[in-house]
Amino acid sequence: MKNRERESISNRIVHCVKDLPYFTIDNLKILQVKDYHLKIVLSRMIKSGKIIRLKKGMYVLSDFLDKVKIDGNFSYYVEFIGTKICYPSYLSMDYVLYEHNTKFYFCEYKQTLCLQEQIGSIYLSQDKG
Numbered sequence: 013m014k015n016r017e018r019e020s021i022s023n024r025i026v027h028c029v030k031d032l033p034y035f036t037i038d039n040l041k042i043l044q045v046k047d048y049h050l051k052i053v054l055s056r057m058i059k060s061g062k063i064i065r066l067k068k069g070m071y072v073l074s075d076f077l078d079k080v081k082i083d084g085n086f087s088y089y090v091e092f093i094g095t096k097i098c099y100p101s102y103l104s105m106d107y108v109l110y111e112h113n114t115k116f117y118f119c120e121y122k123q124t125l126c127l128q129e130q131i132g133s134i135y136l137s138q139d140k141g
Contacts, residue, residue, distance in 0.1 A: 021045055021053045034072045034093060067097050
């Protein structure tokens with residue numbers, strides 16, 4: 013593959029996926045380039061730092077990540093992409109409540125678990141009776 017062709021393909025890849033939170037080789041089928049050419053160009057783009065490999069076959073543009081960090085949405089992006097990388101997955105209720113700094117009262121088997129906003133302390137009291 014000639015150097016000029018490779019640059020052309022990499023520019024076309026960037027143009028196609030610039031607004032996607034992640035992409036796969038299947039997303040690049042519209043470029044009508046053979047898979048092995050795409051893999052070569054992607055590996056070179058990874059080495060140059062233009063894209064980041066999230067897992068085998070799943071990538072994100074470095075510029076997209078920079079934009080997400082600047083917007084202040086990086087923690088939301090990490091939560092979103094985590095559910096895509098490890099599917100099926102979910103966010104636990106404890107994690108969501110902690111992230112939103114919320115009080116939560118849970119009663120089960122005569123135990124009361126209170127998560128309080130002040131320090132994030134956990135108080136466990138057991139009913140006697």
